[in-house]
Amino acid sequence: MSKLKLNNVSYRYEKSSENVLDNVCMDFDAGKIYTIVGKSGAGKTTLLSVLSSLARLTGGEILLDDQNVAKIDRYRFRSKYVGVIFQSFNLLTHLTALENVVLSMDISGKSFDTPKKELALELLGKVGLSADEAKRRVLKLSGGQQQRCAIARAVISHPSMILADEPTGNLDAETQDEIIGLFKMLASEGKCVIIVTHSADVAAASDVTYELKKA
């Protein structure tokens, strides 16, 4: 049984007559890394928005463990089931890296055995941010450090799916390898990792690659 299943998913922007996504069918399993590739404008980011419930389908359905996602509260879905790593990170710049991660834990509403700060520092350490860097304002971190922070924020509440939009787009090759390593680690923990990318390296590192073509 697929973790996530897309059945004839369609999406059209408001005031537009053309579908960006047209009858898309995909299956995603737990413990694997998926990459979605395609030309610009093919609808990769839109697909990610649909998968994270930021955009509402105009057709078809998405099933999470055979349950229609449309029937799950989308805020609850985003805070508990999905961890999203945005292309532009979308971190709260007035907070520190640590605070961003802890805030995500708060929003999830989940309970943790260890104090949240301690857990967040541990995870930030795992993604390559030192305690000192974790306590810096996000704006004072480099692009790579912000990306790591965004990854930490996405995975801290143990979602079953990780959605990442161009997670290595602004990173140097060394950092890109480290980030791919992180995703592999998450997949090995049983998570379903879906990555939208232009990078052939990232696609090569994934278990399955879907190519989106313009509808």
Add this chain to the structure above:
Amino acid sequence: MYIIKNALKSITRNKLRNILIGVIVLIISVSACAALSIQQAAEAAREDTLSSLNVTAQISFDRKKAMEEMSKNDDSDSDEGFDRGKFDFDVLQGSSLTLDDYMKYTKALTKSDGYYYSGAISLDATGDLIPYGTSEDSEDSDSKSSDSQENGNMPGQPPQMDSDSSKSFGMPFQVNQGDFSITGYSSSDAMLSMFGEDGSYKITDGSMFDFSSSDYECIISNELAVYNNLKVGDTIKLANPSYEKETYKLKITGIYTNSDSSSEENNRFRMNDPANNIYMSYKAFSKLIKASEKADNKTTDSDGNETSAVLSENMAFTYTFANVENYEKFSKKVYDLGLSDDYKVSSSDLQAYENSLTPLNTLSSTAMWFFFIVLGVGGIILITLNIFNLRERKYEVGVLTAIGMKKAKVALQFITEIFIVTMIAMIIGSSIGSAVSVPLTNTLLANQISSSQSSQDKVNDNFGFKNDKSDSGMSEPPQGFGRVSSAVKYVDSVSSASNIFVILELALVGLFLILISGLAALVSIMRYEPLKILSNRS
């Protein structure tokens, strides 16, 4: 919990904006506290004054109503407009109520209420007795004229009018022309305003006459006693001003002093000089009137017309009430007991009480208007600031909702921020407002009284009346017939203004500000879509 934590962080992060919001709320809360305190002070002053008010009432002929009815009749009778010559002054004076009438209406009183009464006439000096203030030049001069004049009556004393003589001249307010004012009182209560705690009278020699006795006994002023070398136990002889052979002998039981010295200017007529006021029991006074009625003397003028010289008393009957409610019940019930609609029940105490609160009420009203304007303008500024604040923090809303925070929770965080800032500003503002409200109220009240006083003085000045100031600093316009207004003792200070009600009202104001600001936040947040915000940002 994290919502409060985030709200606090956000407040400290946006210090300048929150200080600006705080200052606006502070201004609103200071003005609200001051205005509500003034209103509360006015209410407290009203209740305090009312609780200590000895309500008295009189039944009197309703001249205003009679005038209006006469005017209506005049209009219906003639198309040529108002004809002053057709006015019937006898009608305007109304028929006097008798003691029996007044007593009948005491049935409308409750057990805690009471009554007293007095009657007054004017008598002439006869024999060796000389009225105080008489000089050789002025003796037998204008004191017997019939001009309208100042009313020098003491409190509780009936007006000095001789209805018979006034009727003979066709004038409504013709006054008596005797040398002395003789007043009979029913009880000590009737003289309480004179000899009571706040009175200016004191028996310095002898004693008060017996209220239950009908013997011709009286008390006279120290000035009159000295002037005529009289002492307690002596007898004075007085005559009917219309019939000199009708005389009465009164025995002096006491001599009083009056700390309110008589004013030459106010006493052009001897009987109006307080020194020429003679007081006796109403029983003795009534006996004197009956004696005059029995004698039934008459005078004949040069045309041979015969006029009755019987002494006619002017009666003042006062009902006293334990509280205003009793007065109001009485005012309705007397009509059920048969009082004609031509008569009205009125209380000068209540009128004076209302007048005393005028500056405070005006100030309260002005303060409330000011408060509503500040609240309105402040509220609009707060809404605008919050809308700008939200636009500025749109990205934050987008991120929070994108990572799964419900819009309602985001709105709650924003409202919590507004709540904290507003509450802090309200507490500071209320403290400042409470501290300044009493001195501010008293200063504004002083200005208000001064303003009221100035306009009243101006009116009196225009009428040519003298504006007096008493030692207490209270307004004391001159008294008497034809004056623009009576003396008003304004409530000129408040001791405390803020209380639990003011605090509760301020809490409501704070809640209102939070609601209107929060509503702006709520509406804006609910309209935002995270995908759009983040796409635009990207």
